Amino acid sequence: MSDPIVLYDTTLRDGTQREGLVLSLADKLKIVRRLDEAGFAYIEGGWPGSNPKDSEFFAAARGMTFRHARLAAFGSTRHRSNSAETDPNLQALLAADTPVATIFGKSWLLHVTDVLGATPEENLAMIGDTVAHLRAAGREVVYDAEHFFDGTKADAAYAMATLRAAVAAGAAAVVLCDTNGGCLTDEVAAMTRGVVTGLGHEVTIGIHVHDDAGLAVANSLAAVQAGVRHVQGTINGYGERCGNANLVTIWANLGLKMGAEVVPPTGELDRLSELSHFVAEVANIAPDAHAPYVGASAFAHKGGVHGAATERVEHAYQHVDPAAVGGQSRLVVSELGGRANAAWMVRQLGGAAIDGLDAAALSRLVKELEAEGASFEGADASFDLLVRRRRDDYVAPFRIIDYTVIVERRDGAPARAEANVKVEVDGELLHTAADGNGPVNALDLALRKALGAFFPALDGVHLVDYKVRIIDGEAATQARTRVIIETGHETGSWVTAGADGNIIAASVAALHDSLEYAIWRLDARPQRRSELDSSRIARTRQLTGEAS
Numbered sequence: 001m002s003d004p005i006v007l008y009d010t011t012l013r014d015g016t017q018r019e020g021l022v023l024s025l026a027d028k029l030k031i032v033r034r035l036d037e038a039g040f041a042y043i044e045g046g047w048p049g050s051n052p053k054d055s056e057f058f059a060a061a062r063g064m065t066f067r068h069a070r071l072a073a074f075g076s077t078r079h080r081s082n083s084a085e086t087d088p089n090l091q092a093l094l095a096a097d098t099p100v101a102t103i104f105g106k107s108w109l110l111h112v113t114d115v116l117g118a119t120p121e122e123n124l125a126m127i128g129d130t131v132a133h134l135r136a137a138g139r140e141v142v143y144d145a146e147h148f149f150d151g152t153k154a155d156a157a158y159a160m161a162t163l164r165a166a167v168a169a170g171a172a173a174v175v176l177c178d179t180n181g182g183c184l185t186d187e188v189a190a191m192t193r194g195v196v197t198g199l200g201h202e203v204t205i206g207i208h209v210h211d212d213a214g215l216a217v218a219n220s221l222a223a224v225q226a227g228v229r230h231v232q233g234t235i236n237g238y239g240e241r242c243g244n245a246n247l248v249t250i251w252a253n254l255g256l257k258m259g260a261e262v263v264p265p266t267g268e269l270d271r272l273s274e275l276s277h278f279v280a281e282v283a284n285i286a287p288d289a290h291a292p293y294v295g296a297s298a299f300a301h302k303g304g305v306h307g308a309a310t311e312r313v314e315h316a317y318q319h320v321d322p323a324a325v326g327g328q329s330r331l332v333v334s335e336l337g338g339r340a341n342a343a344w345m346v347r348q349l350g351g352a353a354i355d356g357l358d359a360a361a362l363s364r365l366v367k368e369l370e371a372e373g374a375s376f377e378g379a380d381a382s383f384d385l386l387v388r389r390r391r392d393d394y395v396a397p398f399r400i401i402d403y404t405v406i407v408e409r410r411d412g413a414p415a416r417a418e419a420n421v422k423v424e425v426d427g428e429l430l431h432t433a434a435d436g437n438g439p440v441n442a443l444d445l446a447l448r449k450a451l452g453a454f455f456p457a458l459d460g461v462h463l464v465d466y467k468v469r470i471i472d473g474e475a476a477t478q479a480r481t482r483v484i485i486e487t488g489h490e491t492g493s494w495v496t497a498g499a500d501g502n503i504i505a506a507s508v509a510a511l512h513d514s515l516e517y518a519i520w521r522l523d524a525r526p527q528r529r530s531e532l533d534s535s536r537i538a539r540t541r542q543l544t545g546e547a548s
Contacts, residue, residue: 004261005224005254007247008042008142008206008232009035011279012057013074015238016046020285027282028057029064035235036069038275039264042142044072044102049092058096068264072100072142077130080118084133094137101134104144104177105166107159108151120158124165131169142230143171144208149183152191163199173204173230178219181210181242189222196227206230209245211237216245221253224260235279236291248276252293256320273326293325300329381487381494381517382510388520397519397526398451399424400512405439405504421446425454426526440466440507447511457524458515464488468503485510487518494521 012028015021023031028045035043045061046054061071073096078087093101105127106112112123127143134141143166145151151159163174176192188209196205207223207230209216220231237246255266276294280287289296299322322328388394401422409415419442422431432450436442444463452458465486482499483506494517498509518524 003204003229004263005228006041006230006263007251008044008072008230009040009234009247010044010074010208010232010244011035011234011238013044013046013054014232014240014244015234017240018238018243019240021238021283023283025053025056025060028053029060030282031235031279032061032069032071033064034275034278036066038271039068039268041069041263042072042100043069044074045096045098047074048096049075049089055092055096058098062097070100070140071098072102073098074102074104077103077105077123077126078133080116080122080126084129087130090130090133093134094139099140100142101139102142102144103130103134104146105130105162106147106151107145107162107177108147109155109158111147111151124161127162127165128169131166131171135170141166141169141171142173142175142206144175144177144232146177147179148176149178149188149191150180153187156194160195160198163195167199167203171203173206174199175206175208175230175232176223176228177208178210179208181212181216183209183215183219184213185215185218185222188219189226192223192226192228200227204230206232207245208232210239211242211244211246214242216243217249217253220245220250221258224254224258236276236285236288238283238285246291248272248294249292252320252325256324269324270326293320294327298322299327382496382498382513385496385513385517385520397425397516397524398454400447400508401429403443403446403508405443407439417442419443419446421450423447423450425451428454430454439504440511443504443508444511447515451515451519454526455519455524456527457522458518461487461489461515461518461522463514464493466507481506483507483510485514487514489518489522491521494518 012023012031016023032043032045046057048055048058058071058073073093075089075093078084078090082088084090093103106116106123109120112118112120116123118126131141131143143163145159145163145166148159148163151162166174174195176195178188188207192205192207199205205228207220207228209219209223211217216233216237220233224231231245231247231250233245233247233250234243235247237243237248251262251264252269252272254260254262255269273294276291277287287295290298292298299318318329389396401424403422404420405417406419407415407417417436417439418433419436419439420431420433421443422429430450430453432446432453434442434445434449436445448458448461463485465484467484469482469484470480480499480501481503482497483503484495484497485507486493486495494514496510496513496517498506498511498513500506500509
């Protein structure tokens with residue numbers, strides 16, 4: 001039986017080279033704990049000689065207990081003018097006190113002569129001296145052969161000589177790197193087979209691929225099929241330029257498609273979505289909804305034909321069981337969907353029952369409304385309300401009687417917005433006003449002020465996000481607009497949408513749905529204003545010690 005395929009994570013080092021991605025020390029410690037928990041055998045923590053934060057990370061990591069992972073510190077071969085013993089980079093690497101040291105060296109003569117300013121012989125000595133020095137200090141050494149594939153195209157014999165220098169000095173693994181990410185899959189496969197044939201009996205062969213040609217995952221899998229047993233990459237494919245090979249996708253493909261023995265084990269794949277989203281959240285990067293296996297849309301079905309088939313046979317349009325990677329099937333409500341999509345969505349929401357409703361008529365209504373600019377795709381709360389409002393026994397918790405918004409700017413002063421809103425709840429009317437930093441903000445505040453007098457539970461509801469989409473841009477300023485609002489509460493969040501030729505009207509529709517859904521979700525009961533005022537007066541007296 002062949003050795004298992006070991007995944008080596010470099011999110012904390014190579015992943016942080018992604019533009020816009022910054023991890024604090026606390027962030028790095030959170031991620032390394034989660035990766036160890038997932039069962040990764042190798043986690044590359046950073047380059048201790050490059051910045052103070054990475055040195056602090058390794059100092060903090062020394063006090064941690066790892067259940068599965070061997071922590072690796074990253075660095076380069078010694079400088080051509082230094083000995084291994086006096087090289088500052090190697091001194092910092094050893095000071096990190098990790099069981100594994102990963103170093104990179106040059107495989108492409110272009111870099112040896114034009115970047116390093118070294119001779120080919122000097123470069124081979126730099127590789128051998130560095131590996132030997134780290135081995136003598138008791139480190140397991142992983143050698144990353146930077147630009148290996150480009151170097152092989154230029155001079156295959158020299159590229160192989162760099163690998164042999166690392167192996168002769170005691171490297172436990174040599175990793176073939178497509179650093180520029182531009183190689184095609186057949187090139188990677190052929191060159192990898194050559195290395196495995198030449199060195200595979202002496203050392204573990206690995207692969208490290210960038211995604212500049214969009215082939216990082218494919219090239220990594222091709223390398224595995226060619227014989228490598230060590231695969232480097234990052235969670236969610238984070239990395240410089242177009243990113244690194246995505247270990248999330250690679251892990252799932254190895255375990256579920258290729259039936260390979262993998263470390264981390266395939267048994268952990270049911271938490272793959274959670275792992276992907278956890279790292280994205282810590283990195284403060286919105287998860288890719290369309291990412292394979294773990295994206296919110298990975299098992300979402302929008303087309304009517306797909307929806308009808310999936311309702312009958314769930315795996316009809318799914319390549320794996322969503323539960324195997326911690327996901328779930330869902331049908332999307334839109335103008336492209338059919339009755340199955342509408343019925344499925346209602347069941348998924350766990351809200352209003354479909355009993356007594358004509359799903360085909362509901363589907364037709366969705367198509368009609370979306371033709372007018374409405375959108376229920378991603379606006380589950382608005383769809384839930386659409387279903388509820390079609391039931392004979394549904395009673396709206398409030399009604400907006402009228403509203404006015406004024407925006408003014410006088411004598412160069414900052415613009416101000418004022419909204420007046422009149423609402424009806426249980427036969428009672430309340431007229432309120434509020435100022436805001438814009439018309440929608442003023443409307444939001446006025447509505448909450450009015451409804452909060454009847455539904456105190458709304459005090460804990462807040463607006464999370466507000467987006468505007470132009471539906472028909474050719475109409476310029478007369479275009480219909482779609483407003484999408486995300487609303488939050490300690491119990492979770494929900495999304496509503498409104499569409500109209502008037503952006504204020506579209507905003508009011510989305511706000512209306514947001515608050516109406518909140519009332520249902522929180523099971524809020526209306527209090528009559530007299531009762532509410534009395535209770536507030538009583539509470540005030542209690543707090544101030546006044547007699548009742």
